[in-house]
Amino acid sequence: MKIGIFGTGGVGRTIAAKLARLGHDVVIGTRDPKATLANTEKGPMGGALFSEWHKEHPTISLRTFAEAAAHGELLINATSGFGSLEALKLAGDANLGTKALLDISNPLDFSRGMPPSLFVSNTDSLGEQLQKAFPQVRVVKGLNTLTAGLMVDPAMLPERTNLFLCGNDAAAKDEVRALLKQFGWADADMIDLGDITNARGTEMVLPVWIRLWGALQTPFFNFRIVKAG
């Protein structure tokens, strides 16, 4: 399947590498591909430079947001929260069309130090802002409540855990679920919370998620919902 991913950070790379291993035709989109490849400054999370990573993943193309959007039959937003609206704007309405977009972004604001706060929350969410700004795109919020390595390999954990999905379009959620099943998620693991306004709930998981990372000394954990009888 042809998939366009927005964002060249850890989440975008991890998703892209997994999809390529699964045999998908992946294009990563960025504002300026030459600048991304020429960049010699590591991001706040450390990790390899994009150019180093790209040498080890030569089948994955790096293009503009617009080209990645045009390429994908399914789109994935893995940009930083502050960059998401701009990335979709640069992708362009014509290239985005009515495609399903899995939105993994979180509205994290690190400007006041650690732990980050959210720059939108409570009575709105980044998922809703994207859906509102691009009404024809079929936004599905998901995968934003766990670390990248676990998104694509849930079996790293010793028990099955849960994902939360929401979005206005049932068919788009089906497309996303089909892809996530290839990552190892079972239908029963993926809890559908309803329409995109429920992104308020799932984005507001981040403040406790970040604090649990600190308390557990690892980001490699996830939530398992345990229900009575």
Added chain:
Amino acid sequence: MKIGIFGTGGVGRTIAAKLARLGHDVVIGTRDPKATLANTEKGPMGGALFSEWHKEHPTISLRTFAEAAAHGELLINATSGFGSLEALKLAGDANLGTKALLDISNPLDFSRGMPPSLFVSNTDSLGEQLQKAFPQVRVVKGLNTLTAGLMVDPAMLPERTNLFLCGNDAAAKDEVRALLKQFGWADADMIDLGDITNARGTEMVLPVWIRLWGALQTPFFNFRIVKAG
């Protein structure tokens, strides 16, 4: 042990009944005990009138916030979020002293309809507001991320699940943990997130918790944190 509980709603009653069964000497505090006993209007969550409930729990005294605070060696805040600061003010500094206070309240605002939003979040929390307004009280935020029946009976769930605690005073957290162990929580179930600012994280769990209640069609669920080996 002498325990003072603020709040006559479902959470306060459930905790009070459990503590009484465990042999503790419990006083529930309210603004006006006569009014609470005379009340004939059911609250938004339905349930029995306080007077009906009280007939079945005659060993539990209903007094003023001040009297409940004076009675307790350990205090528990189970008021609605909007009423918490006022309840502690009515309890009075002299009666609150430097006691440990387990704060279960959540800053839920139902005024805009369902699901509720939070009236404080993100860069502040109700737990912090209580601690700031009553600096000598040793506030421990906890139990606010699950339904009342499960707070006092975690074995209702088929697997062990987790609680999140935070607060500035290590000894107060120990006092709270000792009490929660009597409810059936194991030390390993209770994750200490650090100081009271971490209440921002645990109070912001409510928006997804409420939505999960809807998706799962029951409030009888809890989070189990699954960590990579």
